[in-house]
Amino acid sequence: MNKPFSHLLPEVAKSHAEIRTAPSLERRRLRAYIAMLVIDLGLIMLGFALAGFAYTGRWWEARAMMQAQLLLPMYYTIAFYNAAYSTRALEQWRFGVRQALVALVIGAVLLNFVAFYLKTNANFSRVTFTLGLALSGVMIIAARKALALFLKRFWGGKVRNELIIDDGGPSFWLPGAQTISTREAGLSSERHDPFMRDRLGKVMRNQDKVVVSCPYEKREDWAFLLKSTGIHGELVSEPAHRLGALGVMLYDEQDRTTLVVSTGPLGMRARIMKRCFDLAVAGGALLVLAPLLAVIALLIKLEDGGKVLFVQRRLGRGNTFFNMLKFRTMREAALDHDGKASTAREDDRVTRIGRWLRSTSLDELPQLVNVLRGEMSIVGPRPHALGSRANNKLFWEVDGRYWKRHALKPGLTGLAQVRGHRGSTEEEKDLTDRLQADLEYLNHWSLPRDVGIVLQTLRVLTHKNAY
Template sequence: MMRSSLNEHARTVAASLSTEAFSPRMLAGTIQAIEAVALVTIGCIFWLASSPDTASFEWGEAIPVIAAPLIVIFAIRSTGGYTVGALRNYLPVLSRILIAWGLTIAIMAAASFFFGLDSGGRRVWLGIMFLMGVGFFILERVAVAALVRRWTRQGRLERRAVIVGGGEQAAELLAALGDQASTNVRVCGLFDDRNDDRSPDEVSGVPKLGTIAELVEFARLARIELLIVALPMSAESRILQVLKQLWVLPVDIRISALGSKLRFTPRSYSYVGPVPLIDLFDRPIAGWDSLVKRVFDVVIASLALILLSPVILATAIAIRLDSRGPILFRQKRYGFNNEVIDVLKFRSMYHHMSDPEAKVAVTKNDSRVTRVGRIIRLTSLDELPQLVNVLRGNLSLVGPRPHAVNAHTENRLWDEVVDGYFARHKVKPGVTGWAQINGWRGEVDTPEKIRRRVEFDLQYIERWSVAFDLYILVMTPFCLINTENAY
């Protein structure tokens, strides 16, 4: 992979964008969930309060309590009530929300009549629920609008994008995008390898920040979410060359189809405002998937720490009695998006021989490994402290194993051995992974071994699901029986 240092201007811009932005999709989903839970809670309270005979209460009668929030949220979403613009400026959409709520209550009233639930208590509930819903939506939308406006001022509610290319194609794309505030996409800069008149230093007020090689580092530092390639589709070789450098990034990569003579069906495109884009790569484990994976990690890691606490305590005591030095060992390793993190392990080497920079790989019968160290390395008990890394959020339970920053084979760094090596950092690294349960753990003494690890890591990223993570976790203890390469 080509390495390139950012120029000072690009580094300054990246530093100003280092705060992570909120995903508009996640924001919309969160607001929908809050409204649903609030309306169901309000409905349950007043449904029970208005029930004429709680002793004969049947749960089937409570269907409107669940149905009403679902219907109104679907209606609000259908009318664009959860876009960032609607959440930021509540007045234009508030009337539509209240009309949708009124129609929902009317539907519930009609359903109650036709299904024989039109009792006095239910009529009271419908009236109270309508009034409470009106009050809730007004207060909630005012509060949400205040928050969204503040986050907008802080630049935390934008989809950060860069354009790959320059000149006329970039100018046409920027003109078509129009007001970036309306699309919530902020074009942070241009990156282009050309340095002649075809690629000026600024296009439509957007600066050129560097070359495509520099873009890789900029996108990581500035937490870019979207790369738009503004190159003619006829320039196939150039586009392929660009993609070969950029696909390692955990971002959405799109090609602008603005000036293309090829025409596909509308479903073949995604859109930013009026601009049609052809999807090439999507960020893996993004949006709600990332939230689900995080909840999975926290719950399972917490349970594992509780259940394995006797084993962890016994291992710590054994290490202390076996040799002098700290119980834990910290090592710099690559994390998500190539960020360097401190990974915790139980110390398995003599303290004065420890190798935090992984300059020399551990081999069979390595004299640096203690007696207890051999046992905990064979059984992978030395990895248990990484459950703390999981709770901190810089590791996941399952993912590509984090490699030391200076890990190498035959005097070559692993990113020099494997083309596209850094693509494995599109997701958080894991305590265990797909490569490990397929036998690729332990010593890496040949280029083929690291190539196979990366191959399985990329397969994991493509195939990810909660069920897949669970399968890998269940299979991990059985795979530890094979200690062939674990020294």
Template sequence: MNEIDPAHRFSMEAVRKFDGPAEAQVPGINDVARQVASQYRRDTMSPIMVSGVLRMVEFAVLFLSGMCLYFYYVGFFNYLAWQYPLTIAAASFLAVVLLDVSDSYQIAALMRPLANFGRVLLVWAGTFALMALTAFAMKASEDYSRLLFGSWFVVGFLLIFGLRLVMSRLIRRWARDGRMERRALIVGGGKSAEMLIRSVEKQPYNDIRICGIFDDRGDKRSPPIVAGYPKLGTISELIEFARIARIDMLIVSLPLTAESRVLQLLKKLWVLPVDIRLSAHSNALQFRPRAYSYIGSVPMLDIFDKPINDWDSVAKRSFDIIFSLVGIIVFSPVMLATAIAIKLDSKGPVLFKQKRHGFNNEVIEVYKFRSMYTDRSDPTAKQTVTKNDPRVTRVGRFIRKTSIDELPQFFNSLFGSLSLVGPRPHAIAAQSHNLLYNEVVDGYFARHKVKPGVTGWAQINGWRGEMDTNEKIRMRTEYDLYYIENWSMLFDLRILFLTPVRLLNTENAY
């Protein structure tokens, strides 16, 4: 049998090219689904983040305990003043690496510290054995205090094991309170969904919380209750549900032979900022081994991943905070001068707040310097600003052309509603030729899979200012989606540092 590569069959390109119905617009979800969604509004902690933080904590604990013993037994003023700290740091790092290699940071292992007592002891002993062999090979073993390292062996192990006992209790409490779980929705009901749910529930130390089932089919073909879980609505209602609840994963439980139906579903679902998996537990098709991932022993096909997740989200948030503070400090004289000029030029407040779509379609308030006369302003942005627009003040014309009006958005980025780099946020009611933007561009809301930004890939490529044609909206969206699909910290840095240069082109800014 020939192997099949799902990366081609269900790729982003295949989904977007699929000639299926457009995204359905529904007034809302039923009361039961809304009540269920409200139970999952609280953010969760990723197991990857928990184990990652524990790695850093254990390294710090080992290093600091080793240094304390070093100061106690040897003191800093000796001929190996630098070698000791370097050796202790190297041993601490090696221990963490070996613990990682031995799967000692898996959540299942962390929940059972007593069962993994021997493994942790063996790793710690192995670390000392490797360090001793290295010192012997370098003929430096006589230079180091045996009493120091003997004491560190005992103290270090007790600290690690004690820390893991504490972590075990914390993890169990977090799991019990629903704070450390991956929340999943099942797409498609019936027997295939029941088989999937039973398989997932059999997994020991399973962190998947199934929140419900969504299916377009009626109750005759898709029962209202499957394996104890309710069918909460249709696929279109699932999108609204995932806007309310904090959902991590969608698992499509349909036979992969129904390729057209799967693509039809993915065309609706890919706009959500979640991992999308296709269950392969009951499929007869043969895929390349690397195509599979697993939830326990249940094989899954990874179709789409959340663009920015876990440590990437930490790095991006840190990036936003640091550079937003720098921007506020550097541009504070410009912002002060702009505020004074606005007050002298026309009546009204200095700042203008506008409701826009943020991450996952959440409504956020974005700050700008006011550039229009107060009595002519348009908070909904239904009417596009055009060249020589009479609503724009004299100062407003200048600050819009130079993008100075956007500087207060550094505060949006600092407080977390915006990112420094990302797709520009559009007003909720923004229109082109009496059509909302999502009515113009198929998959428009996929722009909101990441936080909107103060600057973005589309803007530095010339797509800024007036959007007076549907083609301009489509091109901006294409650039935004390219950014999302190719995101990296280096890409963000590139966009950020190119922004001042590209802003010199004011052709489309009014």
């Protein structure tokens, strides 16, 4: 354990390897969503093709297929809106069927309404349209049932990870959920400690829901911790104002009530869009900048013969650790792996090539690899070293909300950076300004805003505080 933190967590002698991370079911659900989308497309087209054949005797009859093609955009718009493609639709096939049929009927009504006002419904065949709807609906019902059987047979019917953390509170259970005891696992919610946060983050990683059962006096600590993990979190508890509850869940079979205290800043569709944006930008940038990266690596090597990359442990999403990559800009003998001393202007630890890299922010380019690995994002709160301080205080000692900034993946750039909050943190205000921008970003994320921050970053690559 690193020296600066040896006093914070003396009893954690267990290896981090002991903490078992739940397998991610998000990709599995995404594949199931895509399968439903493609199957519905095929079945609606097939339904209208069969209807046209039954009525006219011609396969793929033009008017019937035109009706299907006009119906599909309206169907998908309503189906996405009413959760026909959702986790609940995967777990409860009858719900998925009901929502899909509602989307089909409303889409048909809207299509006829639009066609009536455009005076084009004369081109519609009432028989093929009605028969096509009926056949499509029947086949969608059969397909949803078949998908449910497939999920039960090959996935055990499990499409989400649920975890119960028992910290000495009332008994609680969920079908298929994993239960972990804080006493047996050596976990605690009480102290502001990055190593304990890392252990808890690893336990909660890839969980879709975490329910904590704890005594009354620990509820506020657990509520704060769950809000900083970026996942859906609940507390087995009676209502309490200080927890900042977002909703109440009632589990009738146990006569238990939980408070929803966190939901995560982004839903699944938003996470998919953000990840696609990350992959597109990071992958494209690495291809375009490959010659520049090679030249920089060569210059670093020629200057003193040392390592090209500097690897430093930083705090990432869910307050877990990851190894962040940078081009080495300091003499190897002077490297600061804990980040205890902020780089000062005219710092004699910085090499000649390192000074140029820092002034142009080119030393950050290897983090594109962190983005491809899924450890970072193109835009997000910048990751900090564990020993980073402001006014000689660790960051989380300055403001307890610091942990909440890790509800999203850290970013290569961020809102704080484009607002000019860069460089060393000599005063507490240097941190609180950045923290305020990070929390604002989490609360108001959008893909256009990410694009805007990237474009603004190009204008502030060189900055008076970049040294």
